Amino acid sequence: MGQKKKDTALKVNEGIQQPPSINPAFAAKAKKRGKKLLDTKQYVDGILSGDRFMLSQAITLVESAALRHHQKAQEIIEQCLPFSGNSIRIGITGVPGVGKSTFIESFGSYLTQKGHKLAVLAIDPSSSRSKGSILGDKTRMEKLSSDDKAFIRPSPSAGSLGGVARKTRESIILAEAAGFDVVFVETVGVGQSETAVHSMVDFFLLLMLAGAGDELQGIKRGIMEMADVLMINKADGENKERAQLAKAEYKNALHLFPPAESGWETKVDTCSAVTNNGIENVWKHIEDYRDLTKENGYFEHRRREQAKMVMYESINQNLKDHFYQDEQIRAMIKDTEEELLNSKISPFNAARKLLDIYYERKGK
């Protein structure tokens, strides 16, 4: 088996230039051997027995761009699916510096001490654009990383937000099959990734700061509207009073939002990830939410809706890819665009022309 991968890879190290290998043929062979795939059953059995190394390996396959890895990953997922779903999936977001990693460390340790098994996954679209990553560029969650009840996996490092989100969804299934009963999906509160996270979790937690005057600190209204709980972090020391004030202000602001379909009223609370003050209340809110929505059926309803959405998204994506990758379309699309810009063809007819060619080719 290949070298054991560290579960603590949230730390991104600068690569160093490697000297050229002495014998490239040997190196290639060794590399191939290291990447040898196991039988699907071996991965599945490993995951179901809670083997974190196997889980980690399977997630690596999910994240791989290689076709044979992708196929293997799909087989593993299919077989793990019946054993998945038994967790509470919690999305955690907030602007950089709000204290996400400190909070996850504190809240996560609280949960593992209570006997929960916790998986922490991350969605970080920044890591695909710039080489550095907002979530991964520092040593994070050291305590949780060495906690044997926790499994921490950084964001897949490449791909579009859609691609990264799909991989995270699949990783959730595998983590659940491995017995993790609480799953955190962490993201940075700076872009569209919150919507992606919201579409794969049961509960959405927004971390905030008590900002002096600037209460909304760039967090868009839409994101606040998605939140099931707003936790005002860093409510310690001199900041405590300000946090209480902010709590009252946010509560007021939330009154202006329409009531949620879940029947749940968004909670606002304060905590300190450093002193652990108020951390246990986070879990209390989540449990209350779970009890309410399991009782009124929203919990299952939301998961079914999410699953449906994934299916349709996946069809849409596939059709689009197929169309745009078609040789003839690729050859013609620029010229058609040119015709359009020179007012020789209307946008509708331009689209029609390309689609007709595509369908004609498909019909053959």
Ligand code: GDP
């Ligand atoms: P992230 O960028 O959202 O992951 O934020 P970090 O967890 O890295 O925290 C950013 C900074 O805020 C660090 O210096 C933390 O020590 C500090 N911090 C995080 N949580 C708290 C808290 O509850 N109270 C105080 N006083 N500082 C905190």
